[in-house]
Amino acid sequence: MMDAVIFDFSGTLFRLDEDDSWFDGVTHSDGTAVDGHHAAELMRRMTAPVGEVVEFDDVTRHAWRNRDLDPALHRQAYLHVLRESGLDNQDHAESVYGRVIDPFCWTPYPDTAEVLKVLASASIPVAVLSNIAFDIRPAFERLGVTDLISEFVLSYEVGFVKPQLEIFRYAVDKLGVEASRTLMVGDSEEADGAARAIGCSFALVDPIPTPERPTALLEALELSGITR
Structure with missing residues (x-):
């Protein structure tokens, strides 16, 4: 059985499941x-963990x-992605x-709270x-599980990004394992699996819409010998 578990955020514990209301009145450059x-x-495009999703200049x-x-570069980069994707209205x-x-716009996977309680x-x-440039802690507070998280290792706070090995070393050192x-x-x-390079085990989950993935986190634990 493992002594500690590190979770990614986007596509793993939470997902940005779009709501139709977010796009009310939002149009393409041609007005549609x-x-x-x-x-x-x-x-x-806004949640792709790696790769370039549109054309960029230097x-x-x-x-x-x-x-x-x-955070400033994050805003610049994603507003560019949106413009290149047809949303040129500022x-x-x-x-x-x-x-x-907005951390409150992120939806937890059905087994997120349960998997954290199992580990606790x-x-x-x-x-x-997480590779991220905003504070995701409020999403966990809203779910009522913040006290079940020993450490938040957020790239904009620690100065490293996945797949740089330093961010994984930082996490295991903070956990003391x-x-x-x-x-x-x-x-x-590519991003999360890089943890294997420092000796961690790795479990891959599919970042599909939250209703379609009810138990993947629990199953990942069970495959590693952690059962409910």
């Missing part, structure tokens, strides 16, 4: 309304590559971006490790 298909594509590429280290882009950085009952410490006794759970083989 944003439909459900385009809304889903926008959210995919300035915006710098912002994109460093977006999770600086007010509309700002409105959608505001949803992305087994006295297994937990860290949440050996990497070889730590499970990393995330939705990106």
Whole structure:
């Protein structure tokens, strides 16, 4: 059994499940309304953990590559993504971006609270490790599970981003555990799976809409020998 578990945030514990109301009155550059298909594509681009989702120039590429280290660069990068995706109305882009950085707009997966309670009952410490440029703690407070998290390791606070190994070392050091006794759970083989390079075990989950993934976190624990 593992001595500690580290969870990714986006696509792992929570997901930005878009609400139709977010796009009320939001239009493309040609004046047509944003439909459900385009809304889903926008959210995919706004939450992609790795890669370039639109065309960038040198300035915006710098912002994109460093977006999770600086809130100002994060805003610059994502407003560029929205413009390149057809939302060139500044007010509309700002409105959608505001949803992305609002922790209360993020939906927990059905088993998020339960998996944290299982680990707490087994006295297994937990860290949440995320490439992110805004404070996600209120999302956990709203779910009533903040006291079940030993450490929040957020890239803009610690100065490292996945897949840099320093951010994983920082997390295991803060938890006071050996990497070889730590499970990393995330939705990106490239970003989260890099934890294996320092000796962690890794479990991959699918970042599908929350209603479609009711028990993946619990199953990841069970495969690592942690049962309810």
